[in-house]
Amino acid sequence: MTSTSNRSNFAFGTLVRSGAAVALLAAAAVGCGSSPKSPASDISGAQSGAPSTSASPSPSASAAQPAGAPVVTLPADLTVDVAFPASGDQAKDAVAQGMTYALRAYNAAFAAGDGQAPAFQYAWDGMARPYMANIIQQLASRGQTITGATRYYAPTITVQDATHAAFTYCEDQSKGYPKDRATGKVLPSTPSIKDYTEWNTGLELSAKGVWRVTQAVGEKGSQRCQNA
Incomplete structure:
Protein backbone atom coordinates (compact mmCIF):
# COMPACT_ATOMS: atom_id res chain seq x y z
CA MET A 1 0.00 0.00 0.00
CA THR A 2 1.39 3.39 -0.97
CA SER A 3 1.82 6.21 1.47
CA THR A 4 -0.24 8.47 -0.79
CA SER A 5 -3.41 6.86 0.54
CA ASN A 6 -2.15 7.36 4.08
CA ARG A 7 -1.82 11.06 3.47
CA SER A 8 -5.27 11.44 1.94
CA ASN A 9 -6.80 9.70 4.95
CA PHE A 10 -4.91 11.71 7.53
CA ALA A 11 -6.08 15.05 6.16
CA PHE A 12 -7.64 17.66 8.43
CA GLY A 13 -10.95 16.60 6.91
CA THR A 14 -13.09 17.56 3.94
CA LEU A 15 -16.86 17.84 4.13
CA VAL A 16 -18.85 17.39 0.94
CA ARG A 17 -20.29 20.74 0.00
CA SER A 18 -24.02 20.85 0.65
CA GLY A 19 -26.46 23.61 -0.24
CA ALA A 20 -27.16 24.55 3.38
CA ALA A 21 -23.49 24.71 4.40
CA VAL A 22 -22.46 26.69 1.35
CA ALA A 23 -25.30 29.16 1.82
CA LEU A 24 -24.17 29.90 5.37
CA LEU A 25 -20.53 30.27 4.39
CA ALA A 26 -20.85 31.92 0.99
CA ALA A 27 -19.81 35.30 2.34
CA ALA A 28 -16.33 33.95 2.99
CA ALA A 29 -15.79 32.20 -0.35
CA VAL A 30 -12.63 33.86 -1.68
CA GLY A 31 -9.32 32.80 -3.19
CA CYS A 32 -6.15 31.93 -1.32
CA GLY A 33 -2.58 33.19 -1.61
CA SER A 34 0.55 31.30 -2.73
CA SER A 35 3.56 29.47 -1.37
CA PRO A 36 5.83 26.95 -3.09
CA LYS A 37 5.90 23.33 -2.05
CA SER A 38 8.77 21.99 -0.01
CA PRO A 39 10.30 18.57 -0.62
CA ALA A 40 9.25 15.62 1.48
CA SER A 41 12.84 15.30 2.67
CA ASP A 42 12.26 18.36 4.85
CA ILE A 43 10.14 16.28 7.22
CA SER A 44 11.85 15.31 10.44
CA GLY A 45 12.36 11.54 10.34
CA ALA A 46 11.50 11.13 6.64
CA GLN A 47 15.12 10.42 5.66
CA SER A 48 16.71 9.31 8.91
CA GLY A 49 14.27 6.55 9.86
CA ALA A 50 11.76 6.39 12.70
CA PRO A 51 11.79 9.37 15.06
CA SER A 52 11.95 8.90 18.79
CA THR A 53 8.57 8.07 20.35
CA SER A 54 9.67 9.48 23.69
CA ALA A 55 9.91 13.12 22.57
CA SER A 56 8.40 15.40 25.18
CA PRO A 57 5.47 17.60 24.12
CA SER A 58 5.77 21.35 23.82
CA PRO A 59 3.13 23.91 24.83
CA SER A 60 1.39 26.07 22.26
CA ALA A 61 2.43 29.66 21.65
CA SER A 62 0.95 31.99 24.25
CA ALA A 63 -0.33 34.29 21.50
CA ALA A 64 -2.72 31.53 20.40
CA GLN A 65 -3.94 30.82 23.94
CA PRO A 66 -7.19 32.65 24.78
CA ALA A 67 -7.63 33.61 28.43
CA GLY A 68 -9.26 30.80 30.37
CA ALA A 69 -8.96 28.22 27.57
CA PRO A 70 -7.48 24.76 28.20
CA VAL A 71 -3.78 24.63 27.38
CA VAL A 72 -2.94 23.07 24.00
CA THR A 73 0.06 20.74 24.04
CA LEU A 74 1.55 19.49 20.77
CA PRO A 75 4.06 16.64 20.35
CA ALA A 76 7.66 17.81 19.94
CA ASP A 77 7.79 16.40 16.38
CA LEU A 78 4.63 18.18 15.19
CA THR A 79 4.60 21.81 14.07
CA VAL A 80 1.35 23.69 13.50
CA ALA A 96 -8.65 34.89 14.08
CA GLN A 97 -7.39 34.15 17.59
CA GLY A 98 -10.31 31.76 18.13
CA MET A 99 -9.62 30.02 14.84
CA THR A 100 -5.90 29.78 15.57
CA TYR A 101 -6.60 28.15 18.92
CA ALA A 102 -9.14 25.79 17.35
CA LEU A 103 -6.68 24.57 14.72
CA ARG A 104 -3.97 23.93 17.29
CA ALA A 105 -6.48 22.21 19.59
CA TYR A 106 -7.63 19.97 16.75
CA ASN A 107 -4.09 18.98 15.78
CA ALA A 108 -3.22 18.19 19.40
CA ALA A 109 -6.32 16.00 19.73
CA PHE A 110 -5.59 14.39 16.35
CA ALA A 111 -2.04 13.53 17.38
CA ALA A 112 -3.23 12.16 20.73
CA GLY A 113 -6.15 10.26 19.18
CA ASP A 114 -8.46 11.90 21.73
CA GLY A 115 -11.71 13.44 20.53
CA GLN A 116 -12.59 14.20 24.15
CA ALA A 117 -9.55 16.41 24.74
CA PRO A 118 -10.62 19.51 26.72
CA ALA A 119 -9.13 22.01 24.28
CA PHE A 120 -10.80 20.33 21.29
CA GLN A 121 -14.17 20.24 23.07
CA TYR A 122 -13.71 23.88 24.05
CA ALA A 123 -13.00 25.14 20.52
CA TRP A 124 -15.26 22.98 18.34
CA ASP A 125 -19.06 22.81 18.50
CA GLY A 126 -22.13 22.34 16.33
CA MET A 127 -21.81 20.09 13.27
CA ALA A 128 -18.04 20.59 13.17
CA ARG A 129 -17.27 18.83 16.46
CA PRO A 130 -18.63 15.31 15.76
CA TYR A 131 -17.26 15.41 12.23
CA MET A 132 -13.75 16.28 13.36
CA ALA A 133 -13.97 13.82 16.27
CA ASN A 134 -14.76 11.08 13.74
CA ILE A 135 -11.59 11.93 11.78
CA ILE A 136 -9.57 11.78 15.00
CA GLN A 137 -11.04 8.35 15.76
CA GLN A 138 -10.31 7.03 12.27
CA LEU A 139 -6.61 7.81 12.60
CA ALA A 140 -6.47 6.40 16.13
CA SER A 141 -8.16 3.17 15.01
CA ARG A 142 -5.31 2.61 12.55
CA GLY A 143 -2.77 2.92 15.35
CA GLN A 144 -1.34 6.11 13.88
CA THR A 145 -0.50 9.64 14.97
CA ILE A 146 0.89 12.57 12.96
CA THR A 147 4.30 14.18 12.56
CA GLY A 148 6.00 16.90 10.53
CA ALA A 149 4.31 20.23 9.86
CA THR A 150 0.95 21.59 8.82
CA ARG A 151 0.55 25.19 7.70
CA TYR A 152 -2.59 27.36 7.68
CA TYR A 153 -2.49 30.63 5.76
CA ALA A 154 -4.24 33.14 3.46
CA PRO A 155 -7.12 34.02 5.80
CA THR A 156 -10.19 36.05 4.91
CA ILE A 157 -12.56 36.92 7.75
CA THR A 158 -16.11 38.20 7.46
CA VAL A 159 -17.73 39.26 10.75
CA GLN A 160 -21.40 38.84 9.89
CA ASP A 161 -22.83 40.16 13.16
CA ALA A 162 -21.95 40.29 16.85
CA THR A 163 -21.99 36.50 17.25
CA HIS A 164 -21.36 35.01 13.79
CA ALA A 165 -18.33 35.04 11.51
CA ALA A 166 -17.16 33.29 8.34
CA PHE A 167 -13.49 32.38 7.96
CA THR A 168 -11.78 31.18 4.78
CA TYR A 169 -8.17 29.94 4.77
CA CYS A 170 -5.75 27.52 3.10
CA GLU A 171 -4.13 24.40 4.55
CA ASP A 172 -0.82 22.92 3.37
CA GLN A 173 -0.08 19.34 4.44
CA SER A 174 2.83 18.74 2.08
CA LYS A 175 5.18 18.42 5.07
CA GLY A 176 2.86 16.43 7.32
CA TYR A 177 2.71 12.63 7.60
CA PRO A 178 1.05 9.86 9.58
CA LYS A 179 3.27 7.90 11.94
CA ASP A 180 2.84 4.45 13.44
CA ARG A 181 2.35 4.79 17.19
CA ALA A 182 3.90 1.47 18.10
CA THR A 183 7.06 1.67 15.98
CA GLY A 184 7.47 5.41 15.42
CA LYS A 185 7.81 4.74 11.69
CA VAL A 186 6.93 7.74 9.52
CA LEU A 187 4.80 7.01 6.44
CA PRO A 188 6.03 9.60 3.93
CA SER A 189 4.59 10.32 0.49
CA THR A 190 5.27 12.52 -2.51
CA PRO A 191 3.75 16.01 -2.19
CA SER A 192 0.85 16.67 -4.56
CA ILE A 193 -2.06 19.06 -5.07
CA LYS A 194 -4.09 16.85 -2.71
CA ASP A 195 -2.02 18.30 0.14
CA TYR A 196 -3.71 21.68 -0.34
CA THR A 197 -7.19 22.37 0.98
CA GLU A 198 -9.24 25.56 0.89
CA TRP A 199 -11.48 25.84 3.93
CA ASN A 200 -14.69 27.78 4.56
CA THR A 201 -15.65 27.70 8.22
CA GLY A 202 -18.35 29.25 10.36
CA LEU A 203 -17.72 30.43 13.92
CA GLU A 204 -20.16 31.47 16.62
CA LEU A 205 -19.51 33.49 19.77
CA SER A 206 -20.61 31.53 22.83
CA ALA A 207 -22.40 32.99 25.85
CA LYS A 208 -18.99 32.99 27.57
CA GLY A 209 -17.46 35.10 24.81
CA VAL A 210 -15.56 32.27 23.10
CA TRP A 211 -15.38 32.04 19.29
CA ARG A 212 -16.01 28.37 18.46
CA VAL A 213 -15.94 26.60 15.10
CA THR A 214 -19.40 25.23 14.35
CA GLN A 215 -19.15 24.46 10.60
CA ALA A 216 -16.33 23.38 8.31
CA VAL A 217 -16.47 22.86 4.55
CA GLY A 218 -13.29 22.06 2.63
CA GLU A 219 -12.22 21.71 -1.00
CA LYS A 220 -9.27 19.33 -1.17
CA GLY A 221 -6.84 19.67 -4.06
CA SER A 222 -7.05 23.47 -4.23
CA GLN A 223 -5.02 24.92 -7.09
CA ARG A 224 -5.25 28.39 -5.58
CA CYS A 225 -3.86 27.25 -2.26
CA GLN A 226 -1.09 25.25 -3.95
CA ASN A 227 0.00 28.29 -5.95
CA ALA A 228 -0.16 30.73 -3.05
Missing part, protein backbone atom coordinates in the same frame (compact mmCIF):
# COMPACT_ATOMS: atom_id res chain seq x y z
CA ASP A 81 2.10 26.96 11.74
CA VAL A 82 -0.91 29.28 11.75
CA ALA A 83 -0.11 32.34 9.63
CA PHE A 84 -3.06 34.61 10.38
CA PRO A 85 -1.47 38.07 10.76
CA ALA A 86 -3.17 40.77 12.80
CA SER A 87 -5.41 43.01 10.71
CA GLY A 88 -5.84 45.86 13.14
CA ASP A 89 -9.59 45.23 13.20
CA GLN A 90 -10.41 44.20 16.77
CA ALA A 91 -13.42 42.07 15.86
CA LYS A 92 -11.65 40.20 13.06
CA ASP A 93 -8.54 39.66 15.15
CA ALA A 94 -10.64 38.14 17.94
CA VAL A 95 -12.13 35.67 15.44
Whole structure:
Protein backbone atom coordinates (compact mmCIF):
# COMPACT_ATOMS: atom_id res chain seq x y z
CA MET A 1 0.00 0.00 0.00
CA THR A 2 1.39 3.39 -0.97
CA SER A 3 1.82 6.21 1.47
CA THR A 4 -0.24 8.47 -0.79
CA SER A 5 -3.41 6.86 0.54
CA ASN A 6 -2.15 7.36 4.08
CA ARG A 7 -1.82 11.06 3.47
CA SER A 8 -5.27 11.44 1.94
CA ASN A 9 -6.80 9.70 4.95
CA PHE A 10 -4.91 11.71 7.53
CA ALA A 11 -6.08 15.05 6.16
CA PHE A 12 -7.64 17.66 8.43
CA GLY A 13 -10.95 16.60 6.91
CA THR A 14 -13.09 17.56 3.94
CA LEU A 15 -16.86 17.84 4.13
CA VAL A 16 -18.85 17.39 0.94
CA ARG A 17 -20.29 20.74 0.00
CA SER A 18 -24.02 20.85 0.65
CA GLY A 19 -26.46 23.61 -0.24
CA ALA A 20 -27.16 24.55 3.38
CA ALA A 21 -23.49 24.71 4.40
CA VAL A 22 -22.46 26.69 1.35
CA ALA A 23 -25.30 29.16 1.82
CA LEU A 24 -24.17 29.90 5.37
CA LEU A 25 -20.53 30.27 4.39
CA ALA A 26 -20.85 31.92 0.99
CA ALA A 27 -19.81 35.30 2.34
CA ALA A 28 -16.33 33.95 2.99
CA ALA A 29 -15.79 32.20 -0.35
CA VAL A 30 -12.63 33.86 -1.68
CA GLY A 31 -9.32 32.80 -3.19
CA CYS A 32 -6.15 31.93 -1.32
CA GLY A 33 -2.58 33.19 -1.61
CA SER A 34 0.55 31.30 -2.73
CA SER A 35 3.56 29.47 -1.37
CA PRO A 36 5.83 26.95 -3.09
CA LYS A 37 5.90 23.33 -2.05
CA SER A 38 8.77 21.99 -0.01
CA PRO A 39 10.30 18.57 -0.62
CA ALA A 40 9.25 15.62 1.48
CA SER A 41 12.84 15.30 2.67
CA ASP A 42 12.26 18.36 4.85
CA ILE A 43 10.14 16.28 7.22
CA SER A 44 11.85 15.31 10.44
CA GLY A 45 12.36 11.54 10.34
CA ALA A 46 11.50 11.13 6.64
CA GLN A 47 15.12 10.42 5.66
CA SER A 48 16.71 9.31 8.91
CA GLY A 49 14.27 6.55 9.86
CA ALA A 50 11.76 6.39 12.70
CA PRO A 51 11.79 9.37 15.06
CA SER A 52 11.95 8.90 18.79
CA THR A 53 8.57 8.07 20.35
CA SER A 54 9.67 9.48 23.69
CA ALA A 55 9.91 13.12 22.57
CA SER A 56 8.40 15.40 25.18
CA PRO A 57 5.47 17.60 24.12
CA SER A 58 5.77 21.35 23.82
CA PRO A 59 3.13 23.91 24.83
CA SER A 60 1.39 26.07 22.26
CA ALA A 61 2.43 29.66 21.65
CA SER A 62 0.95 31.99 24.25
CA ALA A 63 -0.33 34.29 21.50
CA ALA A 64 -2.72 31.53 20.40
CA GLN A 65 -3.94 30.82 23.94
CA PRO A 66 -7.19 32.65 24.78
CA ALA A 67 -7.63 33.61 28.43
CA GLY A 68 -9.26 30.80 30.37
CA ALA A 69 -8.96 28.22 27.57
CA PRO A 70 -7.48 24.76 28.20
CA VAL A 71 -3.78 24.63 27.38
CA VAL A 72 -2.94 23.07 24.00
CA THR A 73 0.06 20.74 24.04
CA LEU A 74 1.55 19.49 20.77
CA PRO A 75 4.06 16.64 20.35
CA ALA A 76 7.66 17.81 19.94
CA ASP A 77 7.79 16.40 16.38
CA LEU A 78 4.63 18.18 15.19
CA THR A 79 4.60 21.81 14.07
CA VAL A 80 1.35 23.69 13.50
CA ASP A 81 2.10 26.96 11.74
CA VAL A 82 -0.91 29.28 11.75
CA ALA A 83 -0.11 32.34 9.63
CA PHE A 84 -3.06 34.61 10.38
CA PRO A 85 -1.47 38.07 10.76
CA ALA A 86 -3.17 40.77 12.80
CA SER A 87 -5.41 43.01 10.71
CA GLY A 88 -5.84 45.86 13.14
CA ASP A 89 -9.59 45.23 13.20
CA GLN A 90 -10.41 44.20 16.77
CA ALA A 91 -13.42 42.07 15.86
CA LYS A 92 -11.65 40.20 13.06
CA ASP A 93 -8.54 39.66 15.15
CA ALA A 94 -10.64 38.14 17.94
CA VAL A 95 -12.13 35.67 15.44
CA ALA A 96 -8.65 34.89 14.08
CA GLN A 97 -7.39 34.15 17.59
CA GLY A 98 -10.31 31.76 18.13
CA MET A 99 -9.62 30.02 14.84
CA THR A 100 -5.90 29.78 15.57
CA TYR A 101 -6.60 28.15 18.92
CA ALA A 102 -9.14 25.79 17.35
CA LEU A 103 -6.68 24.57 14.72
CA ARG A 104 -3.97 23.93 17.29
CA ALA A 105 -6.48 22.21 19.59
CA TYR A 106 -7.63 19.97 16.75
CA ASN A 107 -4.09 18.98 15.78
CA ALA A 108 -3.22 18.19 19.40
CA ALA A 109 -6.32 16.00 19.73
CA PHE A 110 -5.59 14.39 16.35
CA ALA A 111 -2.04 13.53 17.38
CA ALA A 112 -3.23 12.16 20.73
CA GLY A 113 -6.15 10.26 19.18
CA ASP A 114 -8.46 11.90 21.73
CA GLY A 115 -11.71 13.44 20.53
CA GLN A 116 -12.59 14.20 24.15
CA ALA A 117 -9.55 16.41 24.74
CA PRO A 118 -10.62 19.51 26.72
CA ALA A 119 -9.13 22.01 24.28
CA PHE A 120 -10.80 20.33 21.29
CA GLN A 121 -14.17 20.24 23.07
CA TYR A 122 -13.71 23.88 24.05
CA ALA A 123 -13.00 25.14 20.52
CA TRP A 124 -15.26 22.98 18.34
CA ASP A 125 -19.06 22.81 18.50
CA GLY A 126 -22.13 22.34 16.33
CA MET A 127 -21.81 20.09 13.27
CA ALA A 128 -18.04 20.59 13.17
CA ARG A 129 -17.27 18.83 16.46
CA PRO A 130 -18.63 15.31 15.76
CA TYR A 131 -17.26 15.41 12.23
CA MET A 132 -13.75 16.28 13.36
CA ALA A 133 -13.97 13.82 16.27
CA ASN A 134 -14.76 11.08 13.74
CA ILE A 135 -11.59 11.93 11.78
CA ILE A 136 -9.57 11.78 15.00
CA GLN A 137 -11.04 8.35 15.76
CA GLN A 138 -10.31 7.03 12.27
CA LEU A 139 -6.61 7.81 12.60
CA ALA A 140 -6.47 6.40 16.13
CA SER A 141 -8.16 3.17 15.01
CA ARG A 142 -5.31 2.61 12.55
CA GLY A 143 -2.77 2.92 15.35
CA GLN A 144 -1.34 6.11 13.88
CA THR A 145 -0.50 9.64 14.97
CA ILE A 146 0.89 12.57 12.96
CA THR A 147 4.30 14.18 12.56
CA GLY A 148 6.00 16.90 10.53
CA ALA A 149 4.31 20.23 9.86
CA THR A 150 0.95 21.59 8.82
CA ARG A 151 0.55 25.19 7.70
CA TYR A 152 -2.59 27.36 7.68
CA TYR A 153 -2.49 30.63 5.76
CA ALA A 154 -4.24 33.14 3.46
CA PRO A 155 -7.12 34.02 5.80
CA THR A 156 -10.19 36.05 4.91
CA ILE A 157 -12.56 36.92 7.75
CA THR A 158 -16.11 38.20 7.46
CA VAL A 159 -17.73 39.26 10.75
CA GLN A 160 -21.40 38.84 9.89
CA ASP A 161 -22.83 40.16 13.16
CA ALA A 162 -21.95 40.29 16.85
CA THR A 163 -21.99 36.50 17.25
CA HIS A 164 -21.36 35.01 13.79
CA ALA A 165 -18.33 35.04 11.51
CA ALA A 166 -17.16 33.29 8.34
CA PHE A 167 -13.49 32.38 7.96
CA THR A 168 -11.78 31.18 4.78
CA TYR A 169 -8.17 29.94 4.77
CA CYS A 170 -5.75 27.52 3.10
CA GLU A 171 -4.13 24.40 4.55
CA ASP A 172 -0.82 22.92 3.37
CA GLN A 173 -0.08 19.34 4.44
CA SER A 174 2.83 18.74 2.08
CA LYS A 175 5.18 18.42 5.07
CA GLY A 176 2.86 16.43 7.32
CA TYR A 177 2.71 12.63 7.60
CA PRO A 178 1.05 9.86 9.58
CA LYS A 179 3.27 7.90 11.94
CA ASP A 180 2.84 4.45 13.44
CA ARG A 181 2.35 4.79 17.19
CA ALA A 182 3.90 1.47 18.10
CA THR A 183 7.06 1.67 15.98
CA GLY A 184 7.47 5.41 15.42
CA LYS A 185 7.81 4.74 11.69
CA VAL A 186 6.93 7.74 9.52
CA LEU A 187 4.80 7.01 6.44
CA PRO A 188 6.03 9.60 3.93
CA SER A 189 4.59 10.32 0.49
CA THR A 190 5.27 12.52 -2.51
CA PRO A 191 3.75 16.01 -2.19
CA SER A 192 0.85 16.67 -4.56
CA ILE A 193 -2.06 19.06 -5.07
CA LYS A 194 -4.09 16.85 -2.71
CA ASP A 195 -2.02 18.30 0.14
CA TYR A 196 -3.71 21.68 -0.34
CA THR A 197 -7.19 22.37 0.98
CA GLU A 198 -9.24 25.56 0.89
CA TRP A 199 -11.48 25.84 3.93
CA ASN A 200 -14.69 27.78 4.56
CA THR A 201 -15.65 27.70 8.22
CA GLY A 202 -18.35 29.25 10.36
CA LEU A 203 -17.72 30.43 13.92
CA GLU A 204 -20.16 31.47 16.62
CA LEU A 205 -19.51 33.49 19.77
CA SER A 206 -20.61 31.53 22.83
CA ALA A 207 -22.40 32.99 25.85
CA LYS A 208 -18.99 32.99 27.57
CA GLY A 209 -17.46 35.10 24.81
CA VAL A 210 -15.56 32.27 23.10
CA TRP A 211 -15.38 32.04 19.29
CA ARG A 212 -16.01 28.37 18.46
CA VAL A 213 -15.94 26.60 15.10
CA THR A 214 -19.40 25.23 14.35
CA GLN A 215 -19.15 24.46 10.60
CA ALA A 216 -16.33 23.38 8.31
CA VAL A 217 -16.47 22.86 4.55
CA GLY A 218 -13.29 22.06 2.63
CA GLU A 219 -12.22 21.71 -1.00
CA LYS A 220 -9.27 19.33 -1.17
CA GLY A 221 -6.84 19.67 -4.06
CA SER A 222 -7.05 23.47 -4.23
CA GLN A 223 -5.02 24.92 -7.09
CA ARG A 224 -5.25 28.39 -5.58
CA CYS A 225 -3.86 27.25 -2.26
CA GLN A 226 -1.09 25.25 -3.95
CA ASN A 227 0.00 28.29 -5.95
CA ALA A 228 -0.16 30.73 -3.05
